[in-house]
Amino acid sequence: MIHSVHLFVYPRPSMKAPKEALDKAIPKAYTPADVEKRIYDMWMKENCFSPRKTSTGKTFSIVMPPPNVTGNLHLGHAMVMSVQDSLIRHHRMLGDETVWVPGTDHAGIATQLVVENHLRQQGKSRKDFTREGFLVKTWEWVETYKKNITDQLKSLGASADWSRERFTFDPEFNAVVNKVFVDLYNKGLIYKDDYIVNWCSETQTVLSDLEVVATPEESKLYYIRYFVKAADKSVIVATTRPETLLGDVAVAVHPSDKRYKEFIDKTLILPIMNREIRVIADERVDMEFGTGAVKITPGHDPLDYEIGRDHNLQVISVIGKDGKMNKNAGKYAGLEVEQARKNIIEYLDNIGNLEDIEDTVSNVKRCDRTKAIVEPLVSKQWFVKATALAPEVMKAVEAGKTDFIPDRFRKEFSNWMEGMRDWCISRQLWWGHRIPAYYKGNEMIVSENHPTEEGWLQDEDVLDTWFSSALWPFVVFGWPDKTEDMKKFFPTTVLETGRDILFFWVSRMMMMSMALTGEVPFYHVYLDGLVRDEKNQKMSKSKGNGMDPAELQNAYGTDATRLMLLLGTTPGNDLVVSRQKAESYRNFVNKLWNASRFIRMQGEETMPYRELEAYLEKNYAKLNIAQKWILSRFAHVSQAVTEGYATYRMGESGTVLYEATWNEFCDWYIEISKIEVNEHTQAVLQYGMMTLLKLWHPMAPFVTEEIWATYDQEELIINSSWPTIPAKFINDEIEEDFRILIxxxxxxxxxxxxxxxxxxxxxxxxxxxxxxxxxxxxxxxxxxxxxxxxxxxxxxxxxxxxxxxxxxxxxxxxxxxxxxxxxxxxxxxxxxxxxxxxxxxxxxxxxxxxxxxxxxxxxxxxxxxxxxxxxxxxxxxxxxxxxxxxxx
Incomplete structure (x- = not known):
């Protein structure tokens, strides 16, 4: 028995304690602040979170989506962690050998931005430091917030195996990242090339397509006349970006567009620049947009870049990385883009080349983090050949090796993979895994280690955060070594994460895992929705409608906070939360405590759970109708909750459990037990309460562990077995009779x-x-x-x-x-x-x-x-x- 743990801070009652002693020993009210840290420390001391070999021979493994070390956890993190912890605790009680690997992510661009902002508040900027000096400041930030995040996860009850905690930028992880980069480079799956990329002038780095948000904004559509060389004819093009006209190298029309048949291969004079450009035919031109003739600027538009490459056209960039017009813009060089646009339009109007201006709405690309306008620029960057990796992922999904919960995301995922472009992985940052490429004059080598000869300089860029995160599911188990953990726990059972990073993270983990291990990284992908406020608005800092999980925990208790995030949820759908919900679940936790205290006060003896169950089985025929009814309800509810975990619909089955606990057990059976008292009443009450505690433990771990201790069982509830109610207790006829009576x-x-x-x-x-x-x-x-x-x-x-x-x-x-x-x-x-x-x-x-x-x-x-x-x-x-x- 584990009595040495001292679960109670108040005097511990014995199994045969008199009622007076029980009344003093068990507080009249449940106070989370007095309980939670003590219980968590006890779980840690008893090593409850480490995998245990069990009789089932099954394993259940989850890798925690590592939170960014940019600050404190938000409510979305709390929801993800609550779902994962409930799954882990359930499977631990089922008897599976269970592991949950925790950790944090270095979060390259996000962390660098918050550190730069922190320095800005002190009147400093990144440019006031050397690269090494800035990294020292960043590590100081990271160590502080990494600990904060770990402490918050523990406060939420996360039963992760902390002995396995990892960081995506620890030395061992960095070594693996370098190895992977070199291996993929040597296989031709990583390459460096000129390509049009998303450039954020505010952060001064490339962004992946997934880090760019296109938002509809009011703008203007300008109709500009391009004259045919040595002829009294012209072609009118429509554009929302007249400032890029200075970099035009062609005008394109659709080959089937009869309006422009006579213009194909003709030479036009580019306004302002007086450069000769051709009219080309390309099927990618949208005949319905504007006039059906479009300007081609490979230096500032992804589609134009593709068309220009296929037609062997020159690339001219007229906007620089600082967001201003560059030297190729001639007399407009040095101007902000908006000012250049205004000046160019005025000039075109003056020389008779401006035909018309219309109001329109266009999708403006902005940085997801800074909201700055993103400029398409041609730049030499490092890429992963995602187009070569995606097909193997598609085959695995089609073969059912990984499924999606809910299934509708499988189609969405497949569509994304089919249209995937190569992945730009280089970032112009200081914080992150530095690219293991080295230069000496015109020479370049890619190596896991810095060359020993003098004169070699390492690439200044770092890797996209998602590159290292994509290795997370297998590196944490010791890959590339063939460890026992890799054999036992990989592929992992389920990845549970937000649907908003399905493409950011899930797709890349799938690609890297298939390429490097030959296995899918997880068998199931469980996708959460977003957390919304009571007005059904997405929570965000800018709206000021966020809710701090730590504040909710302090006000209502961790169990109530978890229940708010778990009950009633369905996979893939958004969750509406409010303080009223948190308060209602605090009331439920109190109801559970009060009901248990009432039950415990009725009897001076307790029995081990399995002995109680055997006693009730033996004496089943002697039980009254109410007792048989509640036992049958426990059997059915237990089945529903078990099925809920098996199908990843815990939120729905949790609602069934809530109704059974509050309405059926507390409001009906306990009240009836006060009227119909017999020699079996206490056994049914204690068995019922302990069954409910087991069923609730994965979702509400603290209060259930505390109540469980009052029944003086031989093991902690976290280590107890999942309830499997005897089939003998199921009686549908009695349940129907009792429904009528109610x-x-x-x-x-x-x-x-x-x-x-x-x-x-x-x-x-x-x-x-x-x-x-x-x-x-x-x-x-x-x-x-x-x-x-x-x-x-x-x-x-x-x-x-x-x-x-x-x-x-x-x-x-x-x-x-x-x-x-x-x-x-x-x-x-x-x-x-x-x-x-x-x-x-x-x-x-x-x-x-x-x-x-x-x-x-x-x-x-x-x-x-x-x-x-x-x-x-x-x-x-x-x-x-x-x-x-x-x-x-």
Whole structure:
């Protein structure tokens, strides 16, 4: 037994403690701040998070998507970590050998930007430092925030194996990154070449396509006349970027466009520059855009670059890396782009080349981080030949080696992979894995290590952050060495991450893993949606609607915060959160604590969980209907929760568990147990509570561990086994009978409320029961107590009792003789409304039964259930209509 752990800070009760001792030992209120750190430290001390060899022989592995070391965790991180931790804890309890590898990402451009901003607040800039000096400052930032992130993850309850914690820029990781770069280069899968790239003048670096956001913005469409050389003819082109006209090398038309047949291969005079350019034909021209004739500027447009390359056209860049017009812009050199545009338009108008200006909306490309306008520029950069790697990934996905949850993202992923361009991996930054290429004069070598000879200079650029992140799933297990961890835990079981980085990260991990290991990196990809506020707006710093998970944890407790992020979620869909939700889940945690305290206070002895289960199995025949009902519900709910984890729909099955805990166990069974007390009551209560604690533990680990300790079990709940309720406990008939009884009580309570019957006043009730009379007899005392009844009479036919309120709970008719409390007109209105609702329900059922597709495809048991439901609704309608006729 693990009593030496001292789970309680208050005196620990023994298994046979008297009630007085229990009352002092177990606090009347649950206070998360007094519990969470103590429990987490205890889990760490007991080494609960490391993989354990188990009897199942199965493994379950997850690599944590490493948070960026740019600051503190946000609510999206908290959701991802909560989902992963619930999966890990569940599989640990199932008996699988489970590992969750934690870590953080160096986040190249993101970290450099925040460090530069930090320096700016001190009146300094990156240019005030040498490269080495700036890296020292960055490492200071990283070490601080890396620890903060780790501490936050632990505070959320992350049961990761911290002995395996990694950083994507630690020395060992850097060595592997260099090796991969060199290996891929030697295989021709990494190359350096001129290409048109996305250039951010603010960060002074290349961006990948995924780091660029195109947003619709109001702009102008300019119609400019290009004259044919030595002829009285012209071609009018439309453009939103007249400033790039200075770099035009051709005008293109579609070969099928009859309007321009005579112009193909003609020579035009480029306005302002007076340079001769040709009219070319290319099928990539959109005949519907503008006039159907487009200017070709390979130096500043990706499509123009492709067309120019195919037609062997010159590349002229007129905008520099500083975002200003360069020397190729002639008299406009040195101007900001906007000013150059204004001046060029004025000049074209003056010389008669400006035909028209229209208002339009165009997609403006901006840096996802800085929001600065991104300029397409031709530059010499390093690339991964993604077009060569993508086909193997596509084959693996098509073969079902990796699936997507939800499945709709498989198609989205496939479409992206099919259209993928080569991946630009060089970044003009200081922070990151420096490219292992070295130069000496005109020579270049690519090597894992710096050349020993003098005179070699390393490439100034660093690798895109996603290059090292793409290696994460296998490097953390010791690759490229053939370690035991690689054999056991790779490929990993599931990658759980946000859908917003499906292409940033997931696609690149798939490519790198297939290329380097020959395996997919994970069998399942579980994609979360976004976290939104109560107005359904995406949370962001700019909107000021973000919620700090640490603040929520302090206010409502970690378990409540986790439940807010887990319950009701569905894969791939956005989650709406609010403080009201967090507060409601804090109330639920308190409900769980109070219910457990009540149960523990009823009995002076506890038994090990499995012994309790065996006791109830042995004495099952002696249990009353309520006890059998709750055991059957536990069996079904346990099955639903288990299935939820197996299909990655934990949020939905968690909602089922919530309803079963609050409504069925706490609100109904515990109340009934106070009325029907027998020698088995305490056993059922304790078994029920401990079963719920096990089912809740993956989602609400702290409160469940704390409550579990009050039952003095032989092991911590984190190390306990997942509940597998005996099949003997399942009884669908009793569940249906009990559902009817609950509806009876609810119906009578509603009438009492509507008629303002005093809470303490007992009222009589009459039942008409052609069937299930024994159920009412057996449950009579409980019904009286719960519904506050004075007498309860059961009839075969409708009783003559004067003025009454009628209820129908199939198969019973219920009559409450409330005499002067009855308003005849109100009762007629109530019955009329009720009949209308039931008529609508009947029509819906009938419509389904009339549907040929439903009849042809639905399982027999589903069709039978609909038929039965129809019969019940029709029986209720008949009775209600008779009651209405009696009143009238």
């Amino acid at each position: 509806e009876v009580v609810r119906g009578i309570r509603n009438v009492r409320h509507e008629r303002s019957v005093a809470p303490g006043k007992l009222i009589p009730v009459h039942f008409v029961a052609d069937v299930k009379k024994d159920l009412l007899v057996q449950f009579e005392e409980v019904l009286k107590k719960l519904a506050k009844l004075s007498t309860m009479e059961i009839h075969k036919g409708r009783p003559i009792i004067g003025r009454k309120v009628a209820l129908i709970v199939y198969p019973f008719e219920i009559y409450l003789p409330l005499d002067d409390m009855i308003d005849v007109e109100a009762e007629k209105a109530r019955l009329t409304k009720w009949i209308a609702e039931k008529e609508k329900e009947r029509r819906i059922i009938q419509s389904k039964l009339d549907n040929k597709g439903f009849i042809a495809n639905a399982p027999d048991d589903v069709k039978a259930a609909q038929e039965k439901k129809k019969q019940e609704v029709e029986a209720v309608l008949t009775t209600m209509k008779q009651q209405l006729a009696d009143i009238e």
